[in-house]
Amino acid sequence: MREAKLLIAILILTSLSSGITVAAPATATPEETGPLFGGQSFDANLTGTTTVNLSDLPPIAEVYTATWCSNCVDVEHALENIENETHLQQYHIHRAINEAQDPLGSIEIDQRVHDRYGIHAPPMVIINGSLMKVGSVTDYDSLESEFTDMTQTMDTFGLGNPMNGTSIFSWNPTSATTGMVSWALELNGHSLDSNTSHTLSAYAWIVEHSAKFEEGTNGLGDYPDVVRGIIEVGNITIDSGQIIGSGNTEISLPAAYDGNDLSVHLIYQFNTPVEEPLEEDQEECLIPEGCEEDESLPATSLIASLCVVLGAALSRKK
Numbered sequence: 675m676r677e678a679k680l681l682i683a684i685l686i687l688t689s690l691s692s693g694i695t696v697a698a699p700a701t702a703t704p705e706e707t708g709p710l711f712g713g714q715s716f717d718a719n720l721t722g723t724t725t726v727n728l729s730d731l732p733p734i735a736e737v738y739t740a741t742w743c744s745n746c747v748d749v750e751h752a753l754e755n756i757e758n759e760t761h762l763q764q765y766h767i768h769r770a771i772n773e774a775q776d777p778l779g780s781i782e783i784d785q786r787v788h789d790r791y792g793i794h795a796p797p798m799v800i801i802n803g804s805l806m807k808v809g810s811v812t813d814y815d816s817l818e819s820e821f822t823d824m825t826q827t828m829d830t831f832g833l834g835n836p837m838n839g840t841s842i843f844s845w846n847p848t849s850a851t852t853g854m855v856s857w858a859l860e861l862n863g864h865s866l867d868s869n870t871s872h873t874l875s876a877y878a879w880i881v882e883h884s885a886k887f888e889e890g891t892n893g894l895g896d897y898p899d900v901v902r903g904i905i906e907v908g909n910i911t912i913d914s915g916q917i918i919g920s921g922n923t924e925i926s927l928p929a930a931y932d933g934n935d936l937s938v939h940l941i942y943q944f945n946t947p948v949e950e951p952l953e954e955d956q957e958e959c960l961i962p963e964g965c966e967e968d969e970s971l972p973a974t975s976l977i978a979s980l981c982v983v984l985g986a987a988l989s990r991k992k
Contacts, residue, residue, distance in 0.1 A: 697809075697811040697812055697813040698807065698808050698809045698811065699807070699813060700805050700806065700807040700820065700823075700824050701805070701806060701807075702804065702805060702806075703790070703791055703800065703803060703804055703805065703806050704790070704791065704792060706946045707790050707791065707803060707804075707946070708803065708872065708943060708944030708945050708946050709802050709803045709804045709943075709944055710734060710802060710803035710941055710942060710943040710944070711728070711731055711734060711802055711837070711941075711942055712731060712734065712841065712939070712940050712941040712942045713731055713732045713734055713763045713939060713940075713941070714726060714731075714841060714843040714939065714940045715843075715881075715937050715938060715939040715940070716843075716845040716937060716938055717935075717936075717937050717938075718845075718847060718853065718880070718927055718936040718937055718938055719847060719850075719934070720845070720847070721845065721846050721847065722844070722845060723842065723843070723844040723856075724842070724843050724844075725840060725841070725842045726840065726841055727837075727839075727840055728837035728838065728839045728840065728841060728861060729837045729838065731837065731841070732761040732762060732763040733760060733761065733762050733763065733801055733802060733825040734763055734765065734801070734802050734803070734941070735753060735762050735763065735764045735765065735799055735800070735801055735821075735825075736765050736767055736787075736799070736800040736803070737749070737750060737753065737764055737765065737766045737767065737797070737798075737799055737899075738767050738769070738787055738791075738794070738796045738797060738798035738799070738800075739766050739767070739768055739769070739796045739797055739897075740768055740769040740773070740775070740776045740779075740796045740892075741768070741775060741776040741777075741778065741887055741889075741890030741891065741892060741894070741897060742775045742776060742890065742891045742892055743796045743797060743892055744891075744892045744893075745797060745809070745810040746796050746797040746810070746892060747892050747893070747894060748810045748817060749797040749799060749810050749817060750764075750766075750797075750894075750898075752816070752817035752818045752821055753799070753821055755818050756818050756821055756822050756825070759822065760821075760822055760825045760826075762821075762825055764898070764899045765879060765881060765899055765901050765939075766897065766898065766899045766900050766901060767779065767783055767784070767787055767901050768784075768897075768900060768901075769784060769795075769796055770783070770784040771784045771785065771788070775890075775891065776890070777887065777931070778885050778887060778897060778900050778931055780902070780903070780928075782904075783901055783903075783904055786904065790803070791806055794808050797809065797810055799821065799824075801824045801825055801827075803943065803944075805824050805827060807820065807821075807824065837861070838861070838862045839859070839860040839861040839862050839917075840859075840860050841857070841858070841859050841860075841940070841942070842856075842857065842858040842859075842920075843855075843856070843857050843940040844856035844857070845938050848924065851926055851927050852924060852925065852926050852927065853924070853925060853927065853938065854922060854923070854924050854925075855878050855907045855921075855922070855923050855924075855925055855938065855940070856920075856921070856922045857876050857907065857908060857920060857921055857940055858919070858920035859874075859876070859910070859917065859918070859919055859920070859942060860916075860917070860918050861916070861917040861918075862915070862916050872912045872944055872945060872946060873909050873910065873911055873912060873944075873945045874909065874910040874912060874917060874919070874942055874943070874944055874945070875906055875908070875909050875910075875942070875943050875945055876906070876907050876908040876909070876910075876919075876921060876940065876941075876942055877904055877905060877906055877907060877940075877941045877942075877943060878903075878904075878905045878907050878923075878925055878938050878939070878940065878941075879901055879903070879904050879905075879938075879939040879940075879941050880901070880902045880903035880904075880905070880927055880928055880936055880937075880938060880939075881899055881900065881901055881902065881936065881937050881938075881939055882899075882900040882902050882930045882931060882933075882935060882936055883898065883899070883935035883936075883937065884896050884897065884898050884900075884933070884935060885897045885900045885930070885931040885932060885933075886931075886932055886933075887931070900931065902928045902929070902930065902931070902936065903927070903928035904941075905923075905925050907921055907923040907925065908920070908921030908923065912944075
């Protein structure tokens, strides 16, 4: 009977071990995910034009978060602490799919996160669409150190070469809820695979400077840099080492959650070829924890094996 009790204890410990939190290092985004860069912006109620050298663009941090996520606060404070040193520009994307507590996200923007980076629970930080960290536990001295290292690793914005070229961005509001986006890009040289066809898309990201939601259970109350909309405003087909393109598009602004503090940001994104759609009997998993069979099988197999051993031990006692 003593052997049976020991096996039961092992079984219980095995079932609980999946809840242990370990430090997850930053990893490359999925292979089919193209890098992004940009960050030029204007307040939505102002008219302006700006020209920048691509080498002067800031690192872009997509921050996947939620108003109930307490460890998201640690991540966001760490990013705030390194903004001045790294010139980091943050874009907070709030969870929306299967979400009942956070009103600041949208299904379309959340689905974009799933499509590009996989399905993860917040917090998650992605630098220039190329390097991602899930969770808030770090092997570094601090989260600030790890995020600083991530921004320095991405000083070429995931393209493998220093950025050489210019970007022009103009915003002209035509009403309280519409405006004209104009953009022009010249990028000299890149490290994309010449044997694979790529495109580059220009997007207007609409950002709310601060959204007040006192019911958020992580205690922040005011939630900064909330992405309220992502609108495509042009495309370039890449067929040489030099990338040149421009466009003009009138867009409609999404509503702010509260107040009147929207801004319009120009973001460029590389796109890899789209894969064939899933078969009818294959459905995408939208559970934040994931539902890949190969992740659950090892634990199931181990528990089943222990049960077999437990049964054999009990039969010998009889």
